[in-house]
Amino acid sequence: MVLASVVTEPEFRNVLYILSFGLFIYGLSGLTGPKTAVRGNRIAAVGMALAVVATLLVDDLNNALIVLLGVIIGTVVGVPAARQVKMTQMPQMVALFNGVGGGAVALIAWVEFRSSDGFADVPTYVAIFSVFAAIVGSVSFWGSNIAFAKLQGLIDGKPVTIGALQTPLNALLALVAIGCGVAVIAGQNDEYLIITLLLAAAALGNLLVLPIGGADMPVVISLLNAFTGLSAAATGVALDNTALIVAGMIVGASGTLLTQQMATAMNRTITSVIAGGFGGTVEAAAGAVGAGGGTVRSTSASDVAIQMAYARQVVVVPGYGMAVSQAQHAVREMAKLLEEKGVAVKYAIHPVAGRMPGHMNVLLAEADVPYEQLKEMDDINGEFPRTDVSIVIGANDVTNPDARTKPDSPIYGMPILNVDESQSVIVLKRSMSSGYAGIDNPLFVNPKTSMLFGDAKKSIAEVTEELKAL
């Protein structure tokens, strides 16, 4: 029984925690390269399993059945969801998983309040960190749910605002939450305070994300991811648990960095993203595309096939539309045919094409597109003047020349793919409706541009058939 008493020593548990966050850090550093990434993720998962086992190594194990039941239900819900989700729905899946993490943090803080007589039995710093965790966790839970609902199409993806009242209302909700928190920290132990705090934070989470439009969604998910990490770290300080502190804080730091990088790529600041998206300033400009007076030329699949078959270089510019219609395999097949005909094919990947950074890379990798054909924006932009045909598949805002030339455009200053510099441009689009940001795109009325209307996957398949016939 010596062994049993050793493994249930708190010190032994702490050693296991150190081992487990070592595995987290080692695993995450594996994620820095495509070759080591799979292993890195699995190493981090092992670290997680170790941390859970370590937590269960206590002398007097209470409520083991509830823990077991929770893990079983969570597994039964989580595994099929993760297995069956389509690659195109990854962003909302990440939002959902992030949300439940934030929800767990908020619930834990609530129970801590209840079981410590409103934090009367614990040091003040525990109350401070728990209140922080409760507010941030609740904001993250509700914000992520809204992000999920928007991306999944359950509610309108366009910005929803309540006008000038928005900012004062948000400020009021934040004040209510913080006010309740301060009262709790100061020693009040009325349970309505913590419930009001959670509800105010929940309303704030809803109102913060509702006004944010599609193009800003990735930034928001990343920000909420960082929030959940920070709230987990706060829970760790409150519960004196090193594994929670380290893992939560690593996510908080990395999430913040990633959010910054994403915002920079769109020439936006995090504050302007939160203050309400492209939508606010765009309503006036959201008329029909082509209202600028230009004419839109539409083309046919056979014309597109001929144009590309005799090109020296074709650049594929994928966007969210490709993800929606699952066209990546069709695109790959078309590219193979072009390569057989001696055409150089490259893919231009805008950092925020799709709904998350790397979204397009994931989809194209799924379709076996060689890694080295995927070019990042800075590498490909110099190549457009030497490109005979740029084929834009369901991308819009990331190709909008207004970002370079029109200072009053909401996306002015955002780095874009200069497809308008190539010899000719083919745009695959379902209809003439405006992009997710709801802005006119003069590219469509450029004389070099021809439009191929229809579902991207169907259009590409038709072009491929025509190519085979050539």
Place this chain on the structure above:
Amino acid sequence: MLITNLSILVLAGFVGYAVISKVPNTLHTPLMSGTNAIHGIVILGGIILLVEGEAQGFLNDALLLIAVVFGTINVVGGFLVTDRMLDMFKEKPAPAALPEGEES
């Protein structure tokens, strides 16, 4: 204890920053998903409060059960989804037409 934990907190922040800043753009989506799985560590919070047995009563148990369910979904779903995404970046067995070691 507080000072030790705060030191750990600050140092972990810098570690996270340093480790992540080296990730190429291509891997940002899997990275977000991977870190997302890691903050599922909050499941420990729920487990600790349950096994310590200090939070008694039906409502506390129910809330903690939900917390553990949420944490598990976060962890299990997060790692699985990341694994699926990353699988696509794994080196594929060379296609039949391309002999081993030849540039494609």
